[in-house]
Amino acid sequence: MTLQRYSLIFGLLIALSPQLLGQKNLAYTDKAYEPTIQTIQFYPASSTVQGTLEPAVIGMNDGKEWQLHFDDLRQDADYYYVRFIHCNADWTPSRLKPNMYLGQYNEFEIVDFEFSSESRTQYVHYSFTIPKLLNTGNYLAVVYRGQNKNDIILSKQFSVYDNSVGVGARIDRSAQTSERLVNQRIEVTMNYTNLSTVNPAEQFRVVVRQNERPDRIKALSPTYIDENDKLIRYQNLGEENEFKGGNEFRHFDLSSVNFGGRNVANTRFVDNKPITDLRVDRPASVGYLINLDINGKFYVRDIEGRNSTITSEYIQVNFTLETDELNEPVYVLGAFNQWKKSKESLMVYNPSKGVYQNQQLIKQGWYDYTYQTEHTETSTLEGSFFETENLYEVFVYYRAMGARGDELVGYSKVNFNRRR
DSSP states (O other): OOHHHHHHHHHHHHHOOGGGSOOOOOOSSSEESSTTEEEEEEEETTOOHHHHTSOSEEETTSOOOEEEEEEEOSSSOOOEEEEEEEEOTTSSBOSOOHHHHTSSOSOEEOOEEEEOOSOSSOOEEEEEEOOOOSSOEEEEEEEEETTOTTSEEEEEEEEEEOOSSEEEEEEEEOSSGGGTTTEEEEEEEEEOTTSOOSOHHHHEEEEEEETTOTTSEEEEOOSEEETTTTEEEEOOOSGGGEEEOOOOOEEEEOSOSSSOOTTEEEEEEETTEEEEEEOOBOOOTTSOOOOOOOTTOEEEOOTTSSOHHHHOOEEEEEEEEESOOOSSOEEEEOGGGTTOOSTTTBOEEETTTTEEEEEEEEESEEEEEEEEESSOSSHHHHOOOTTOOEEEEEEEEEOOTTOSSOEEEEEEEEEETOOO
């Protein structure tokens, strides 16, 4: 990468004025609305590394304080505020008013922030503790600037649940002979003895998510309902209950800028800013990769700093995939970029080298990632195998008669083929 190209990337991130970014339309997804907003995380306070990898799902009575974290790659602190929107099972806004789920005002100032220390790129790290929420369900945290609710800088999904229903889940091979080596089928059983229902088939909605990915979500249909015993089974033998197993995620370790980590080819400095070239990747569809991963997520880590949150460097990371040019776009995806297929995650083919290339600005740490084409779920680049370790989450939503929104009355996790 030339010095001019590198300087341009950093210059665009830092110099773009928020006023020049145009209209910001709220999306009910995980999203950063400005290029300087980076490394959005949501996890319990005082977490270990493992704790930072927890799904953004809060037990109503789990006794934990959960926090929203993010960085702003500008040198000066700004005035940021948070509000919360209660959402239905499909992430559309419910009809609940804020005083129904907050019991107070719906505008919270973010007062906890720290300036970066010892890092070459200056940034401000913000953290905010989620207030007590009175209703279960899906929520969207919306962060905005200076009490102007239209000047949005980020949105983050999370959920709050209680255990009003019992949920059981298991993973098995596909019931379809042609898919038994590549798919994973989930079966769910639910007991709702603690709830009174008029029409359980309509009032309950069961949603399954794989590896916390917004593009790996399915709503299941009941195959058996026993209203006497208040039991519902979701055991469809078709594609409705099946997910591609995929392959284990690729990963790299950027815990140090002075010593090469896993899958790092080299790190150099341009104008005192670090640039890392990852080892050249190749398609992994020929066979299952036995690989310990963290299901597409990441964690921040600087082994040479006192506090990884504020000492970690921001590094320009170069991805390279060696393969023939495909007839559809290729993206590099992971939790680090909210799994978004966008111009930022799009890989560009270099015909003279026979490779796809992409650059991402990434905070020091351990990162999982994958390559995906535009229209294919797993593509020829990664393959799909029943043996792959995957995290499945089961969400049970309930809509009482005449209610203003969906409640999250059950939640369960299944870590299939877990190896750690």
